[in-house]
Amino acid sequence: MSDVERREFTCVRCPMGCSLTVSLDDGVVTDVTGNGCPRGHAYGEHEATHPERVVTSLVRVAGDFRPVSVKTVSPVPKECVADVLAAVAATTVEPPVSIGDVLVPDVCGTGVDVVATRASA
Numbered sequence: 001m002s003d004v005e006r007r008e009f010t011c012v013r014c015p016m017g018c019s020l021t022v023s024l025d026d027g028v029v030t031d032v033t034g035n036g037c038p039r040g041h042a043y044g045e046h047e048a049t050h051p052e053r054v055v056t057s058l059v060r061v062a063g064d065f066r067p068v069s070v071k072t073v074s075p076v077p078k079e080c081v082a083d084v085l086a087a088v089a090a091t092t093v094e095p096p097v098s099i100g101d102v103l104v105p106d107v108c109g110t111g112v113d114v115v116a117t118r119a120s121a
Contacts, residue, residue: 004030009047013039022048051078057085059103060092061120068097069118076110083108095120 004025011018016036022044023031032044046052052075058067076084084107093103097120104114 007048009044011035011040011043013037013043016040020044020047024048052076053078053081055081055084055088055114056117057088057114059088059114059116061097062092062094064095064120066120068093068103068116068120070103070114071117072107072110072112073115074112076107076112080108080110084110084114088114 004023007022007024009020009022011020014037018034018036018040020032020034020040020043022029023033027049029045029048032041035041035044054072054075056069056071059070060067070088072084087104087107091104091114097103097116097118099116099119101116102113103116106112107114
């Protein structure tokens with residue numbers, strides 16, 4: 001007989017912020033409760049089995065004391081966030097930078113690009 005593991009999350013898919021309880025049996029989701037909509041159910045399943053995050057940070061611009069803000073264009077696996085932040089911190093770009101410019105392509109082999117969210121001169 002296997003042990004059922006329960007994990008609790010606050011859903012972020014809509015403004016309701018439902019308190020979810022996800023039950024897993026040997027790593028497989030068997031039940032999601034507490035969700036007020038179908039999006040909460042899907043979020044609970046995904047967060048319990050494959051959590052991901054959009055990463056935001058700053059990148060240095062050569063010759064400018066003001067860094068530009070950046071973000072990943074899509075979520076990266078949660079276990080890669082520290083490596084993604086380290087890669088971004090090690091990056092310096094040449095001006096000018098425009099919003100949407102890819103500053104770190106395929107960051108850490110995730111297949112996700114890091115793009116500028118602010119322009120520089």
